[in-house]
Amino acid sequence: DTAVSQTPKYLVTQMGNDKSIKCEQNLGHDTMYWYKQDSKKFLKIMFSYNNKELIINETVPNRFSPKSPDKAHLNLHINSLELGDSAVYFCASSRPGLAGANEQFFGPGTRLTVL
Amino acid sequence: GNSVTQMEGPVTLSEEAFLTINCTYTATGYPSLFWYVQYPGEGLQLLLKATKADDKGSNKGFEATYRKETTSFHLEKGSVQVSDSAVYFCALSVDSWGKLQFGAGTQVVVTP
Numbered sequence: 001d002t003a004v005s006q007t008p009k010y011l012v013t014q015m016g017n018d019k020s021i022k023c024e025q026n027l028g029h030d031t032m033y034w035y036k037q038d039s040k041k042f043l044k045i046m047f048s049y050n051n052k053e054l055i056i057n058e059t060v061p062n063r064f065s066p067k068s069p070d071k072a073h074l075n076l077h078i079n080s081l082e083l084g085d086s087a088v089y090f091c092a093s094s095r096p097g098l099a100g101a102n103e104q105f106f107g108p109g110t111r112l113t114v115l
Numbered sequence: 116g117n118s119v120t121q122m123e124g125p126v127t128l129s130e131e132a133f134l135t136i137n138c139t140y141t142a143t144g145y146p147s148l149f150w151y152v153q154y155p156g157e158g159l160q161l162l163l164k165a166t167k168a169d170d171k172g173s174n175k176g177f178e179a180t181y182r183k184e185t186t187s188f189h190l191e192k193g194s195v196q197v198s199d200s201a202v203y204f205c206a207l208s209v210d211s212w213g214k215l216q217f218g219a220g221t222q223v224v225v226t227p
Binding site: 050 | 161166204208
């Protein structure tokens with residue numbers, strides 16, 4: 001059984017379009033995250049939700065809007081896509097503990113290519 | 116602010132060689148430290164972790180010790196296999212929400 005799943009796996013689109021990426025976890029975790037991995041493999045957190053409430057919001061353009069309809073789902077909507085948005089986007093989930101010591105479980109990633 | 120610095124790759128090794136990937140950190144407070152591994156085309160998986168000074172994390176033959184005095188968390192494996200070829204990320208977390216700060220990643224290539 002897939003623990004953290006993302007759809008789609010690949011997304012190719014034109015500049016200026018709006019697109020969404022979906023994430024679901026069946027681990028019963030309370031907290032979910034979105035990360036962006038650039039072409040040099042550098043990973044940076046974008047957002048985190050705990051029980052549908054936004055708890056981490058890094059310096060991300062407001063074209064990016066996360067939505068969590070319930071604690072098992074965290075979607076990412078991107079408006080007016082730009083070339084620089086091309087990256088692999090990873091969803092993750094965890095049950096936070098003391099000093100964030102708990103393991104995060106990552107999805108397989110969504111490779112977004114903006115043409 | 117918090118940051119993680121790890122050695123640049125790629126690191127190319129022959130099978131059965133000894134692997135070390137250096138990782139040092141800067142953090143306010145007392146971070147938890149992690150090594151995550153990313154196999155080609157996949158998401159990240161936790162390899163090992165340590166939550167306090169002098170803790171040793173270990174898994175699949177890999178080890179790393181939390182050294183507060185040198186602010187380091189170097190990853191080692193005594194005898195690598197071709198299947199260990201991957202990108203390895205050192206990371207830290209200092210808050211209860213588990214916000215991870217990653218290093219740049221080190222690609223390891225193991226040849227037969």
